[in-house]
Amino acid sequence: MRYLHLPASPSPPPLSRKLKGEHESCGQWCHAADEGYKPKKLPYGKPLTDPNLKEALGDLMTKYALKSANLSKLGSSQANESFNQMVSTKAPKRFLIKGRNSDIIQIAAKCGDSSFDTYVLPEKPITSGASAATGLSFRRGTLFHHNVEVEAQRAKDGLVKFLDFIKLFPNPYIIGHNIKNFDVPILLFHLDQHDLLSEFETSVCGFLDTLPISRSLFSKEEVNGSYSQQSLVKSLINKNYAAHDALQDVSALQELFMKKIYNENELEKFLFYSSYYKCKDSLQPLVAQKVISQNLMKKLAEASLGLSHLAVIHRRDTVNGIKSIFKKCKFCIRSDVVNKLAHYFDSEL
Structure with missing residues (x-):
């Protein structure tokens, strides 16, 4: 376990002192020494004087200064966009899901009779809730499925093999259930982390999410009140399957898609891209x-x-x-x- 030691009482950063009229620590960018200088962005063109406000501002700026390494990669050189990008990276609403960087543990795909399936070694521990749902656990560098050891790849190796499978087919589309808000952001994140995103983007034509398509095609009564993939498969093609096994997931979805969803003329409006x-x-x-x-x-x-x-x-x-x-x-x-x-x-x- 690693620890980061921070000073107990760090000095306020130069910017917070500048707002209070203290310019001793400013660099050459500061014009306080210029004749007729006024801090135009401050109320009435004067430094802040309220002691409580100064103390609160100092505390706030110190917190951000201590996290400067994490906040330095902003989205734009333009001031407003940079600030908003910085704030948005700290706000949960920026991302479609909690944890776009969630680990990938299993990748599976099917096209016709050809299939791909591999387990991936996680970089973080598998939570007890996820383990209970999937039967997967990770102990001492080994991945288990219902306490049976399974062969697993490193993340990059698994993604490379997935790309190799995709390239076997001309102009493929990635189809999945609820992938727009879940699977695709996670997949793109990990592909980018391993410098594989550009290769992936040139290998696929786009994506289709069967969740919004199903909502447009079937009433709630037809699917027993739920648009989950498991409910759709059970209601529409009368089949049960192991919902948390990736290969069974894609096999069930392939059958559902071909029998109940596929309509070339109607699907185009649901296409989306990276x-x-x-x-x-x-x-x-x-x-x-x-x-x-x-x-x-x-x-x-x-x-x-x-x-x-x-x-x-x-x-x-x-x-x-x-x-x-x-x-x-x-x-x-x-x-x-x-x-x-x-x-x-x-x-x-």
């Missing part, structure tokens, strides 16, 4: 500043419109650019939202 997550993350500053709603953020991301795309569109036509792209995408958006977006990008120019 760019969805990049666009969604880039739009978080707009949500944080209440410029757009979470719902609009998702719509924009699904249309592959990120923050930089909207900025370029507005720059090319500051009067009607945003309005035109919304009309083209068939978004029914109130004029005040369009105006907020235009104002946001005007302030960034």
Whole structure:
């Protein structure tokens, strides 16, 4: 076990002292020595004087200073975007799931009669709840399934073999149940961690999530009130299976998909791509500043419109650019939202 020792009473960082009119620790970037200097961003152009406020500010800035190494990788060189990116990385709502970096323990896939299945050695202990649900446990570097040792790969080796399997098929799509909010973010995270993301993105055409498709096709009465994969399989094709085994999961889903869901003309509107997550993350500053709603953020991301795309569109036509792209995408958006977006990008120019 490793410990990090921090000083008990660290000195307040230079920025908090600067706001209080103390400039002894400032660098060359500070202009306090210039003739006629005024801190324009502070109330009435004067340093802070309230002792309680100064103490609270010092405590706050110290906490962030001690975490500077973790907060240094910000999302933009622009001040507002950088701050919002920093805050969003600390807020749970930034991610679609809790723990995008959750361990992958088993990977399975099927295409026709061909299948792939491998266990992956976790980097963190398996919780008792997860172990009870899956039958998997990890002890002394060995993975067990219902107390029977199973052969497991290192994460990168398992992902490479998964990629090799995908490449056997021309223009494949990844299909899964509830993968948009769960499996895909985790998979993309780990692929990126092992420098395999670009290779993966060039090997697949896109993704299909059978959860929203099922909700559009079947009433609750048809699926016994639940859209879980297990309930869909039981209700629609009258089969039971081991729901927490990856290979049985994909085998059951393949049969369900081909018998009850597949319709080439209807599925296109449910396709999504890895760019969805990049666009969604880039739009978080707009949500944080209440410029757009979470719902609009998702719509924009699904249309592959990120923050930089909207900025370029507005720059090319500051009067009607945003309005035109919304009309083209068939978004029914109130004029005040369009105006907020235009104002946001005007302030960034």
